[in-house]
Amino acid sequence: MAFVLALVLALPCAGEAAAADRRSGSDFMAPETRAMQADDMSNPAMLWVADGEQSWHRPEGAAGRACATCHGDATRSMRGVAARYPAFAEATGRPVDLSGRINLCRRTHQPAPPFASESRELLALTAYVAYQSRGMPIAPPQDPRLDPFRANGGALYERRIGQLDLSCAACHDARWGQQLGGSVIPQAHPTAYPLYRLEWQSVGSLQRRLRNCMVGVRAEPYAFGAPELVDLELFLMGRAGGMALETPGVRP
Amino acid sequence: MSRALVSVPTTARRGEVIEIRAMAAHLMETGHRTDATGTTIPRNIIHRFVCTYDGDEIFSAVLFPAIAANPFLAFTTTATTSGVIAFSWFGDDGSVQQATAEITVT
Amino acid sequence: MLHEVRAQPSIGPLRRREVLFAGALCIFGVALPRAALARPSLEDAIRSFTGGAAIQAGRVRLAIPPLVENGNTVGVTVAVDSPMTGADHVTRIGLFNEKNPQAEVAVFRLWPRAGRAQVSTRIRLATSQAVAAVVEMSDGSFWSSDASVIVTLAACIEDLS
Known part of the structure; x- marks a missing residue:
């Protein structure tokens, strides 16, 4: 452990990590936490993935359709899908994240009331779909309609906020690898969401994590589902393009 | 909703010591936390776990609030005969979660 | 708090010192986590x-x-x-x-x-x-x-x- 920390602290930490230096948050974890993520029978997030698999096959709504009715076998039809989100949604004229897409699908095609943000059902189904892309490189869509929203996400990433007057970049670009309290500051690549945080003792979304960070710098967090949070995710997934998806991850 | 995941080898040689792992979805509310109004959130944990092999108890546990959420247990048994390994988690609220796995012993 | 004081083994009627002790527990009970007082070593x-x-x-x-x-x-x-x-x-x-x-x-x-x-x-x-x-x-x-x-x-x- 001491060796690992020393190694991390010795790395150069100035500026945004070049593509070759990009590291997943899992690289900064204790070996015990990495082992928990690596083994499906130890990874508590697999309880949510198993729930999501059941949900995939359950008919719902007025039409009595399950996800599987249209999409068939998720292990084939959903392979690679999460790696391409957020994506442009014609219905709203804006980017939508994977959970948002699931809820759009529910409303339009089942039709059934959307799951609440951060509900166990929504996290489980999102985790199950994203799990189908585990190990695949993040592949941000080249859709030009996304560009202004990605740019907005980048601007939000650089903007100083809160009583501590910190931007995302001030920690995750300028000081990654250094200690903040007892934790190592990671590079903020959303490679493993939804993921199980030991602190949460539950699976949660990237939006939950982003809101945590905002509370951490004493800023008013955006509401779940706010367009700003989706724009931030769009920017972060572009920044992490090519890195492997780890869903469902485990983090401290 | 699936509430438990168990891991048992599908096959084993007679006399082989096998590892069994079991994980159940549960908040394990300690009874020591308070909500936003200062009211104590009542304790609600899995307080007992039992594993049987063809009906015989092979491992059990009494659990306290210091067991982490989504309780994880790993233990061993000797493969004796082909049969069913059954798992039960007993909650404070009277609920019982159950799971089974089959093992073929050669 | 009373419950925890009663939970202590006691023989015979409470003596003055024990009553004072119980009172002290109640006062500190407001500020201290209940569990800190209740748990055995x-x-x-x-x-x-x-x-x-x-x-x-x-x-x-x-x-x-x-x-x-x-x-x-x-x-x-x-x-x-x-x-x-x-x-x-x-x-x-x-x-x-x-x-x-x-x-x-x-x-x-x-x-x-x-x-x-x-x-x-x-x-x-x-x-x-x-x-x-x-x-x-x-x-x-x-x-x-x-x-x-x-x-x-x-x-x-x-x-x-």
Whole structure:
């Protein structure tokens, strides 16, 4: 452990990590936490993935359709899908994240009331779909309609906020690898969401994590589902393009 | 909703010591936390776990609030005969979660 | 608070000193976490597990990381040097902590057919503290091992509201 920390602290930490230096948050974890993520029978997030698999096959709504009715076998039809989100949604004229897409699908095609943000059902189904892309490189869509929203996400990433007057970049670009309290500051690549945080003792979304960070710098967090949070995710997934998806991850 | 995941080898040689792992979805509310109004959130944990092999108890546990959420247990048994390994988690609220796995012993 | 005072073994009517003590508990009870007053010590909890029998050092290996990233989920493995035969096996493994609101963590029941005396679980540690594993053998002897764990706290923890 001491060796690992020393190694991390010795790395150069100035500026945004070049593509070759990009590291997943899992690289900064204790070996015990990495082992928990690596083994499906130890990874508590697999309880949510198993729930999501059941949900995939359950008919719902007025039409009595399950996800599987249209999409068939998720292990084939959903392979690679999460790696391409957020994506442009014609219905709203804006980017939508994977959970948002699931809820759009529910409303339009089942039709059934959307799951609440951060509900166990929504996290489980999102985790199950994203799990189908585990190990695949993040592949941000080249859709030009996304560009202004990605740019907005980048601007939000650089903007100083809160009583501590910190931007995302001030920690995750300028000081990654250094200690903040007892934790190592990671590079903020959303490679493993939804993921199980030991602190949460539950699976949660990237939006939950982003809101945590905002509370951490004493800023008013955006509401779940706010367009700003989706724009931030769009920017972060572009920044992490090519890195492997780890869903469902485990983090401290 | 699936509430438990168990891991048992599908096959084993007679006399082989096998590892069994079991994980159940549960908040394990300690009874020591308070909500936003200062009211104590009542304790609600899995307080007992039992594993049987063809009906015989092979491992059990009494659990306290210091067991982490989504309780994880790993233990061993000797493969004796082909049969069913059954798992039960007993909650404070009277609920019982159950799971089974089959093992073929050669 | 009254309940906790009553829970103390007492013989005969309360004497003045005991009444004063009860009063003091009530005053401090406002400011102190209830559990801090209520919990028995690590030693008391172990004594009620062993029934006061002597405990020997050795035979027990308690594997727990010395430094953990989050106290909510700490992996623990207890392994015991035992042949796990009908004549000589582990019957119970008790896991205890020093500073959580409750001293007990878990009690595991084993039989010879376990083949190996090894159990793993994940526990909660409210703060840096000692953890102890106490093992009862089929001959009635008790053996133990303990370890100290430093719990670091995450910098950006979620507000509880």
